Amino acid sequence: MTADIRTVPVTLLRAGAALLGAYGYVLGLWLARHGLNPEPVATVREWVNRPLGLGEDFGPLAVMLLLAATGYAIGGRRPVRLVLTAVPALVATACVCFFVYHDMARLLEFLPLVLIGLVTRWTLGGTLPTWAGVLLGAACFGAVIAADDALPGLRRWWYPVAATFAALLFLVAVRPGPTATAVAAHPVTRGLALVAEVPLLVGSALALVVVP
Amino acid sequence: MRYLHGLDALRIVASVMVVYDHLHGWFASGGQRWRFDENLDAAVLGPLRLDALMGAFGICTFFVVSGVVITHAAFRESPGRFVARRAVRIVPLLWAVVLLVWVLAVVHVPAGVTGPVDVRDLLTNLTLTNFFVPNQTGLDLVTWTLAVQIAYYLFVAATIPLLRRWPWLPPALAVTVVSVLLSVVHDESTPATHMLRVIITFLPILFIGQLVGLARLGRLHPLAALAYGVLQCLLLARADMTSDLTPAIPGYTRMVVCIALLVIVCCRLDGGLVAGRWTRGVANRTYAVFLVHVPVLYVTPHLLSTTTGTTLAFLIAIVATAVVADLLYRFVEVPCVRWYRKWENRGRNSAERAPDDLAGRVEAAR
Numbered sequence: 127m128t129a130d131i132r133t134v135p136v137t138l139l140r141a142g143a144a145l146l147g148a149y150g151y152v153l154g155l156w157l158a159r160h161g162l163n164p165e166p167v168a169t170v171r172e173w174v175n176r177p178l179g180l181g182e183d184f185g186p187l188a189v190m191l192l193l194a195a196t197g198y199a200i201g202g203r204r205p206v207r208l209v210l211t212a213v214p215a216l217v218a219t220a221c222v223c224f225f226v227y228h229d230m231a232r233l234l235e236f237l238p239l240v241l242i243g244l245v246t247r248w249t250l251g252g253t254l255p256t257w258a259g260v261l262l263g264a265a266c267f268g269a270v271i272a273a274d275d276a277l278p279g280l281r282r283w284w285y286p287v288a289a290t291f292a293a294l295l296f297l298v299a300v301r302p303g304p305t306a307t308a309v310a311a312h313p314v315t316r317g318l319a320l321v322a323e324v325p326l327l328v329g330s331a332l333a334l335v336v337v338p
Numbered sequence: 339m340r341y342l343h344g345l346d347a348l349r350i351v352a353s354v355m356v357v358y359d360h361l362h363g364w365f366a367s368g369g370q371r372w373r374f375d376e377n378l379d380a381a382v383l384g385p386l387r388l389d390a391l392m393g394a395f396g397i398c399t400f401f402v403v404s405g406v407v408i409t410h411a412a413f414r415e416s417p418g419r420f421v422a423r424r425a426v427r428i429v430p431l432l433w434a435v436v437l438l439v440w441v442l443a444v445v446h447v448p449a450g451v452t453g454p455v456d457v458r459d460l461l462t463n464l465t466l467t468n469f470f471v472p473n474q475t476g477l478d479l480v481t482w483t484l485a486v487q488i489a490y491y492l493f494v495a496a497t498i499p500l501l502r503r504w505p506w507l508p509p510a511l512a513v514t515v516v517s518v519l520l521s522v523v524h525d526e527s528t529p530a531t532h533m534l535r536v537i538i539t540f541l542p543i544l545f546i547g548q549l550v551g552l553a554r555l556g557r558l559h560p561l562a563a564l565a566y567g568v569l570q571c572l573l574l575a576r577a578d579m580t581s582d583l584t585p586a587i588p589g590y591t592r593m594v595v596c597i598a599l600l601v602i603v604c605c606r607l608d609g610g611l612v613a614g615r616w617t618r619g620v621a622n623r624t625y626a627v628f629l630v631h632v633p634v635l636y637v638t639p640h641l642l643s644t645t646t647g648t649t650l651a652f653l654i655a656i657v658a659t660a661v662v663a664d665l666l667y668r669f670v671e672v673p674c675v676r677w678y679r680k681w682e683n684r685g686r687n688s689a690e691r692a693p694d695d696l697a698g699r700v701e702a703a704r
Contacts, residue, residue: 177575177591179387256610271385286385287592294599301606305560 135299137310139195140319142295143188147322150185151222151329158183159332179287185226185329186285189219190239190292192322197243198300201251212240218323221330234273235285238266242293246300267293344607345403346621348600352399353624356480357631357659359393361652364635387589394587397483398543398594400628402601404487405547408494410555413502417495422678424491428484428625430674431666435629436463439477442637449633451477470530480632482536489537490544505557509566512545516573526583539577539584542570546598554605571595626663626671634659 157167171183180187196215200208223232242263249259270289274280302310309315365372382388388395412420440460443451453475462468463477466485493515494501497508519538526532549567552558558566574591577584587593611617638655 173572173575177578178595179589179592271382274385275381281385284387287387290386290596291599294596294603297603298599303560 133199134302134307134310135296136195136199137315137319138299138302138306139191139198139296140322141310141315143192143195144318144322144325146184146188146191147325147329150183150188150325151226152325152332154183154185155226155329156332178291179284180291181283181288185222186236186283186288187292189222189236189326190289191295192326193219193236193239194243194292194296195322197240197245198247198296199243200240201244201247214323216240218326218330222326225330226333229279231273231277232280232285234277235270235280235289238269238273239289239292239296241266241269243296246296250300263293340608342406342605343609343613343617344604345406345601346617347607347612348399348604349403349621349624350617352396352403353627355392355396355399356628357635357656359396360632360635362392387592390588391593394585394590395593395597398540399597399601400483400624401486401540401543402547402550402594402597405490405544405549406551406554406601406605407547408491408544409548409551412494412498413555413557415498417498419682420498421491421495422682426675426678427671428487431626431629431671432481432484433464434666434670435633436460436477436481439633442633443475443477448636450479450636451475469533472529474529478629478632480628482533483540483628485533486537486540486544490541493541494548501557505552506562509545509549509552509558509563512541512548513566513569513573516542516545516570517576520573520577520580524580526581532583535581535584539574539581542573542577543594543597546570546594547601550598550601550605567598623663623667626666627659630662630666631659634662 154167157163163171167183175181175183192215196212200211203211219236220230220233223230223236245254245259245262245266248254249256249263254262267289271286274286299306362372362375365375383392408424411423415423437460439449439451440455440463442449443455455475455477459468459475459477462471462474463481466481466488468474468476469482469485493512494508497511500507500511516538519534523531523534523538526535546567549558549563549570553560553563571591571594574594578587578590635652635655638651638658
């Protein structure tokens with residue numbers, strides 16, 4: 127089974143977002159709200175999250191990967207399909223910001239990743255010259271940093287670090303090799319990619335139900 | 339094998355970061371304010387948690403790039419030739435710079451050398467043993483990175499036969515060796531044990547570069563390379579967590595993972611500015627820049643700042659670094675490599691020479 131090379135990055139990133147979102151906003155959030163820190167999760171936090179500077183059990187990274195994939199996907203769409211592609215991810219992100227964080231200002235740090243995805247698609251497709259793509263991409267990243275600076279309460283979450291990882295993983299994924307293409311074609315990967323927004327929505331629902 | 343132009347651009351960026359970090363250090367050590375640095379720190383480096391990492395980022399980038407490029411060389415060269423070529427690439431310039439700095443220190447020109455120096459200091463610095471022996475003055479303190487590089491070269495040379503037959507085996511050995519050494523070398527009370535610990539701590543970065551190189555060459559399945567890469571990253575984290583002294587770089591693991599991803603992205607860059615002659619020319623001089631920039635940064639402001647002011651003195655220092663590096667590249671590095679290649683090819687006709695020898699190119703990689 128093979129996958130269309132244009133959809134491989136989107137599939138891989140959405141699948142990754144689904145896994146990380148489930149870990150962060152379902153498992154991690156539930157454990158945090160109950161004050162639990164079981165050994166496997168504690169080990170991952172000690173050996174992976176802390177050294178990498180990725181907090182909240184990879185939750186924000188999941189959101190950013192999903193949004194970057196969304197931006198990349200809508201870059202090749204007509205207006206109606208563009209809305210249909212973008213809306214689920216944007217709604218899921220907004221739900222996380224509202225129900226989990228009670229802070230819609232976090233959208234300012236998440237949404238530039240959509241633009242990074244979009245600009246990358248246009249640059250690779252030749253719509254934008256490379257120099258313009260690089261400048262615009264850097265400006266989008268600058269927007270994440272500017273938002274972090276403008277909202278002092280968010281600085282302790284290191285969102286620009288998560289955005290750095292998201293952008294780098296995205297840039298690696300947009301030029302997939304044969305192995306990445308084969309992984310993207312696998313039914314499990316495709317299944318995860320289909321439901322990438324679900325963990326964020328489940329996490330939002332959990333946040334409503336579980337008293338902090 | 340396609341030339342990796344993107345890595346040339348990355349080497350230039352890494353070089354700029356290392357020089358910038360030492361410039362920052364010079365201002366800080368003199369208690370002087372550098373407004374550009376303060377603004378950059380506040381606007382970019384702080385939010386990215388890179389404020390204390392510029393120099394380390396540059397050095398680790400060099401390590402990963404070296405790991406990638408040296409892996410390509412390992413498939414072309416016999417162990418003996420591999421060691422000889424690496425030696426010819428790094429030793430002549432090292433000796434030239436160390437000797438120059440020693441002479442400056444002897445005549446009391448401040449070149450970043452603390453304390454008096456004697457012939458023993460010269461000899462230990464020429465052989466990089468100053469890092470292992472107590473009470474030795476370092477003449478060019480950035481050369482500690484060469485000790486790490488040499489350890490990596492020796493490992494690669496010893497495992498070339500294995501690499502060609504079972505490419506998965508040297509990475510497995512690398513993980514095992516680093517893991518065992520991290521358990522064994524934990525006392526850093528002497529210069530020798532401290533330096534050993536430094537080498538062990540930074541070797542995983544070169545091995546990560548090796549994995550990227552092996553995956554790109556198709557010698558190792560990407561998923562296997564990823565698995566080994568995860569193990570090396572865990573060893574980075576372990577090294578960081580089990581020592582108070584080494585690597586003394588906040589965010590060490592995070593930084594290396596970002597660099598590895600960046601190297602993968604840059605391996606795919608081609609064309610435009612990245613593939614230009616200017617880029618390649620500057621990239622070829624990054625080793626010279628790396629070795630001379632600290633002595634030049636110290637000497638030039640000392641000579642000039644009383645008459646020109648600090649800012650202009652530093653601008654001149656940057657130009658001086660570029661000029662000195664270029665001269666050393668043209669009159670030390672390139673002649674030595676060309677001489678060695680001629681000696682290597684003595685008695686052979688053009689049909690027997692390796693393709694890169696026919697082109698007469700100076701090897702771009704250390």
